[in-house]
Amino acid sequence: MDPVNPTCPKSLNFSTYRQMRFTVEEINGLRVLRAEGAIDETVPERLKAALDGADGVIDEIWVRSPGGNAGAGSAAGKLVRQSGIPTRIPKGWACFSACNFLFMGGEARFIDEGGIFAVHMFTHTGNREAIANEVSGGESKAIALIGTVEQESALLASEDNDFLIRMGISRKLLTDVMYRQKAISEQGSDRSTRRCLTVAEAIGYGVAHPEP
Numbered sequence: 001m002d003p004v005n006p007t008c009p010k011s012l013n014f015s016t017y018r019q020m021r022f023t024v025e026e027i028n029g030l031r032v033l034r035a036e037g038a039i040d041e042t043v044p045e046r047l048k049a050a051l052d053g054a055d056g057v058i059d060e061i062w063v064r065s066p067g068g069n070a071g072a073g074s075a076a077g078k079l080v081r082q083s084g085i086p087t088r089i090p091k092g093w094a095c096f097s098a099c100n101f102l103f104m105g106g107e108a109r110f111i112d113e114g115g116i117f118a119v120h121m122f123t124h125t126g127n128r129e130a131i132a133n134e135v136s137g138g139e140s141k142a143i144a145l146i147g148t149v150e151q152e153s154a155l156l157a158s159e160d161n162d163f164l165i166r167m168g169i170s171r172k173l174l175t176d177v178m179y180r181q182k183a184i185s186e187q188g189s190d191r192s193t194r195r196c197l198t199v200a201e202a203i204g205y206g207v208a209h210p211e212p
Contacts, residue, residue, distance in 0.1 A: 067097025
């Protein structure tokens with residue numbers, strides 16, 4: 001296990017594709033759309049094209065991704081829900097951050113034993129250099145930055161809640177798990193920034209369904 005994030009494996013199979021790829025493959029008698037790689041703003045449009053262009057029925061959408069653009073992940077999840085296609089995180093695959101929302105768009109959602117649904121606390125503090133520049137500009141600039149971060153965080157939290165309600169998932173996923181993670185790693189004994197749910201936990205929060 002990861003000594004920093006002890007609920008997660010040390011190595012997570014996110015996919016190394018810098019931009020999510022969509023490929024159709026026959027697997028175990030199922031026609032699967034594989035969605036693999038980082039999520040950028042083009043993903044919703046390209047996912048729609050992949051679904052519209054599929055020659056025949058898609059039985060499931062399999063996902064693995066390190067995440068990326070949160071808004072694009074949410075929009076992609078809504079497209080998946082409109083399609084009515086189930087989603088799956090197969091054994092050995094990991095779905096993190098914005099990928100969570102793509103996965104949760106499935107009308108039915110399955111996580112295989114050994115599949116990883118990993119969450120974190122969203123943050124608007126990723127660009128440390130930009131923050132340092134703002135803070136060094138004096139008290140007024142620092143206060144303005146804090147106000148912007150607070151407003152954007154509140155809006156994103158509202159969007160997260162709305163998405164979970166629409167998808168029939170417990171909002172306790174946010175209050176009990178996502179929002180309890182540290183946004184950035186800190187010094188000390190607990191430096192974790194991510195949480196990997198067990199399959200049982202995912203089912204308990206309504207993130208995933210038991211296999212029929």
